[in-house]
Structure formats: C-alpha cells, structure tokens
Amino acid sequence: xxxxxxxxxxxxxxxxxxKLEKGFMKEIVSQFPEPKPAYTTISTLITxxxxxxxxxxxxxxxxxxxxxxxxxxxxxxxxxxSMISHFFNDSTTQFASFFTKETDLTLDExxxxxxxxxxxxxxxxxVK
Amino acid sequence: xxxxxxxxxxxxxxxxxxKLEKGFMKEIVSQFPEPKPAYTTISTLITxxxxxxxxxxxxxxxxxxxxxxxxxxxxxxxxxxSMISHFFNDSTTQFASFFTKETDLTLDExxxxxxxxxxxxxxxxxVK
DNA sequence: AATAGATTACTACATTTGTAGTACTAAAAC
DNA sequence: GTTTTAGTACTACAAATGTAGTAATCTATT
Numbered sequence: 001x002x003x004x005x006x007x008x009x010x011x012x013x014x015x016x017x018x019k020l021e022k023g024f025m026k027e028i029v030s031q032f033p034e035p036k037p038a039y040t041t042i043s044t045l046i047t048x049x050x051x052x053x054x055x056x057x058x059x060x061x062x063x064x065x066x067x068x069x070x071x072x073x074x075x076x077x078x079x080x081x082s083m084i085s086h087f088f089n090d091s092t093t094q095f096a097s098f099f100t101k102e103t104d105l106t107l108d109e110x111x112x113x114x115x116x117x118x119x120x121x122x123x124x125x126x127v128k
Numbered sequence: 129x130x131x132x133x134x135x136x137x138x139x140x141x142x143x144x145x146x147k148l149e150k151g152f153m154k155e156i157v158s159q160f161p162e163p164k165p166a167y168t169t170i171s172t173l174i175t176x177x178x179x180x181x182x183x184x185x186x187x188x189x190x191x192x193x194x195x196x197x198x199x200x201x202x203x204x205x206x207x208x209x210s211m212i213s214h215f216f217n218d219s220t221t222q223f224a225s226f227f228t229k230e231t232d233l234t235l236d237e238x239x240x241x242x243x244x245x246x247x248x249x250x251x252x253x254x255v256k
Numbered sequence: 257a258a259t260a261g262a263t264t265a266c267t268a269c270a271t272t273t274g275t276a277g278t279a280c281t282a283a284a285a286c
Numbered sequence: 287g288t289t290t291t292a293g294t295a296c297t298a299c300a301a302a303t304g305t306a307g308t309a310a311t312c313t314a315t316t
Contacts, residue, residue: 011214015215037305038307039262039263040305043263043306047265061183062262062263062311063312064263071148076196077226079211080231081231083207085209086139093237098210099223102204102205102209103209103212105220105225107249110248110249111249112224113224116228120238121234121242122237124238125235135272135273137273137274138273160259165294166277167276167293168277168294169276171276171294173274175294191283191292191294
C-alpha cells in the first residue's frame with residue numbers, strides 16, 4: 001500500500017480509531033466534538049477510507065466493527081521523514097535544531113532529552 | 129491569515145518559491161521535474177495561491193514577480209506543533225523520543241544533538 | 257408484537273483540487 | 287517590421303473531498 005498524505009478529515013477519523021483501537025459506528029461518531037457532522041457524512045468518509053485500505057472492518061451481524069489498517073507509528077514516522085527530507089534537506093541535525101528552538105523546550109524537557117540522547121549514545125557505543 | 133494545511137501541489141510550489149525567494153513564471157516552472165505539468169496548470173495553481181495569500185507578486189510590465197507571503201519557518205513550525213499536539217498529546221518529550229528512535233540517528237548526529245541540547249540548557253540556566 | 261433507534265447502502269450535490277486548452281498580447285528573437 | 291515565444295486571463299472539465307438526504311432493515315426498547 002502506497003502511503004499518501006491523509007487529508008484533514010481522514011486524519012481526524014484515524015486519530016479516533018487509533019485511540020479506540022477498534023470501534024462501531026456509534027463509538028466513532030461519539031468521538032467527534034459538537035456540533036457533530038451528520039451520521040451519514042461520517043459513514044461516507046469511513047467507507048471511502050475502507051476503499052483506500054486505511055481502515056478495515058469485521059462484519060458483526062448488520063454492523064461493522066472498524067479498525068485501523070494504517071498504523072499510527074507507520075504514518076507519523078513517514079510524516080516525520082517526509083518533513084525532514086523535504087524541508088531540512090535530509091538533515092536530521094538541522095531538523096533537531098529547528099525542533100528544539102521552535103518548541104521552546106523547558107529546562108526539564110531539555111534535560112530529559114539530553115538523558116535520552118546520552119542513553120542512545122551509550123547504546124550505540126555498546127553495539128560497536 | 130489563518131494557516132491551514134497546504135496540499136501537495138501548493139507545498140511543492142511553496143518549496144520552490146522558498147528556495148528562489150522570488151521568481152518569474154519561467155523560473156518557477158523550471159523547478160518542476162520532467163515531465164512538467166502544462167504552463168497553464170502551474171499558472172492556475174499559483175493564481176489560486178495568490179488568492180489564498182500564500183503567494184504575492186510584484187507586477188513588472190506584463191509579467192509578475194512572485195514571492196512567498198507564507199514564511200517557511202512559520203509553516204513548518206506550525207506543522208511541527210500540530211504534529212506534537214495531535215499525535216503526541218502535546219508532549220514534546222514523547223515526540224523527541226519518537227524522533228530520535230524513528231530517524232535512527234548516527235553516533236555523530238546524536239553527539240551533535242547532545243551538544244546542542246547541552247548548549248540550550250546552559251542558555252536556560254544563564255537566563256535564570 | 258409494535259415502535260423507536262441505529263446502521264448501512266445508495267444517492268446526490270457543492271466545493272476544492274488537478275489539469276490544461278484557447279485567446280490575446282507583451283516581450284524576445286530574427 | 288515580422289515572427290516566435292512567453293505569460294496572463296479566462297474558461298472548462300474530471301476527480302477528489304465534504305456534506306448529508308432517503309430507503310431499507312437490523313437491533314434495541316417498550
């Protein structure tokens with residue numbers, strides 16, 4: 001399956017499904033904020049997403065139990081890599097710099113990050 | 129101007145304009161890979177982007193000299209923040225963890241990151 | 257058993273996006 | 287000056303997306 005960019009509505013529904021892991025129509029609809037779109041609007045969107053193999057379903061009687069085919073990690077990993085590749089000239093270092101500056105990390109967050117990176121450096125050295 | 133998600137074609141053109149900084153039609157068209165879309169296809173896309181205030185132009189005789197109104201930093205900062213907010217529950221730490229794992233940073237990159245973070249910690253402490 | 261609610265399938269239309277043609281005219285090339 | 291090329295405005299259509307109605311029928315409630 002070729003992974004393309006999810007549009008806004010698709011992303012919203014995927015987000016709900018990733019959280020639910022699996023859900024009937026009612027459960028998905030209940031995730032939407034008020035004013036909710038019409039039942040049939042959501043139904044159409046989900047049907048189209050099934051056709052695109054983003055979402056699958058298990059038929060239980062008349063009803064369908066929907067679940068995500070597209071994995072959250074897969075999608076975001078690809079999103080992140082696409083961002084790095086397109087806008088930071090494939091430089092993860094440039095991206096990291098941008099990230100730490102733009103998100104204005106707190107001292108605690110920076111220290112947590114430093115710890116994590118330090119651990120990964122240790123892991124890399126151990127592997128060597 | 130409310131910042132919304134650029135679609136694929138818009139992003140492609142913005143990318144070219146950010147690189148060019150300013151450019152005539154010919155210069156923008158020349159950025160496209162072969163087989164290039166029709167001249168009028170690109171023209172329509174740019175015209176629509178002008179209407180959305182992503183792109184502006186300076187009229188020089190008959191021709192238009194296009195430039196980006198939407199700043200690269202503005203867009204990606206907003207993209208990044210949206211990603212963190214929507215998929216990592218507003219946790220920049222979780223995102224950082226995901227980032228360092230998914231992009232499989234080299235030892236050099238990790239060390240460069242550690243250095244950078246260390247510097248920012250120093251900066252934060254100095255400010256205090 | 258009857259009624260109300262829920263869900264799917266089908267259908268339809270508006271808007272947005274992708275694509276590119278023609279006409280006209282300015283600018284460049286000869 | 288003439289011809290060719292480039293660029294804009296206008297136009298148009300297909301596909302994708304956003305939205306939601308109706309009909310039929312299953313499920314839940316009474």
